[in-house]
Amino acid sequence: MYLLYLEFCDDKKIKPVSQTLYRENLILKNIVFYQPRRDRCWRYEYDPRRPQDQAAKLEEYQLYRKRKDAANSAKKENGERAKNDKIFVSVNFDLETVLYCPLFFAKPIFYKRKLAIYNFTIYEVATKQGHCFLWDETSGKRKANEIATRLSIFIDNLAASDNCPGQNKNSIVASMLSYCLSKSTLKSVEGKFLEVQCDSMHATIKTAFKNVKITLPSD
Numbered sequence: 729m730y731l732l733y734l735e736f737c738d739d740k741k742i743k744p745v746s747q748t749l750y751r752e753n754l755i756l757k758n759i760v761f762y763q764p765r766r767d768r769c770w771r772y773e774y775d776p777r778r779p780q781d782q783a784a785k786l787e788e789y790q791l792y793r794k795r796k797d798a799a800n801s802a803k804k805e806n807g808e809r810a811k812n813d814k815i816f817v818s819v820n821f822d823l824e825t826v827l828y829c830p831l832f833f834a835k836p837i838f839y840k841r842k843l844a845i846y847n848f849t850i851y852e853v854a855t856k857q858g859h860c861f862l863w864d865e866t867s868g869k870r871k872a873n874e875i876a877t878r879l880s881i882f883i884d885n886l887a888a889s890d891n892c893p894g895q896n897k898n899s900i901v902a903s904m905l906s907y908c909l910s911k912s913t914l915k916s917v918e919g920k921f922l923e924v925q926c927d928s929m930h931a932t933i934k935t936a937f938k939n940v941k942i943t944l945p946s947d
Contacts, residue, residue, distance in 0.1 A: 729761055803853075810854035818853040821879065823870060824930045846870045848878050849929050858929045872900035880904055 730747050737744040745753075754760075803820075810818035828842040844865040851858050861878045868874045879901065 807853040810852075819850055820853070821848065821850045821875075822930070823848050823875065824933065826870070827933075829864075846874070847930075847933070848875065850878070851929065860929075876901050876904035880907075 730750055733750060734744050744750075803818075806818040810816050824847040827845040827847060829845050830837055830842065846863055846865070846868070848861040849858060850861075863874070
């Protein structure tokens, strides 16, 4: 951030303060920088300050931004339609990063092999309700079969997910959606792959972990 501040001062033709004074002012004004809590797209991170990005990746990045804006617009339209149309359901889903149990840092436990817990979340856009499907590594993995099984519960909705091939964008999930189409109660299924509200659910869970001690999966 200090480097960005130096660039700003250079553009405005003003004299920058020292890094020490810069840090002291941040502390005095209680300003903190933090990483975004939602997932970011690692493939299309574009930094205009890097020479190799200025030409080679600029066109690709601009195309990506157009596709991203179109996907977000479609997600917003689906959410509005779900609020007004009772027979139309818009949901999005994502698999949280692996949770481990027990979760506390006492010496006897810290270096022990912990049990991996998986949390698949589904978020209903119209009702703003979140659903969590929990299982551990002894009863299943975190692959497409498990995702398709949980998604089959929501066979009468429009599902939006992120772009993870191993979990969402694959032939197994596509086959499950095709199976859903064979049911008489379902007219259409459309999958979209974009940023989802489930990431906010995951961030809330991680924040809650800071104040509790997890000893069993039931906790």
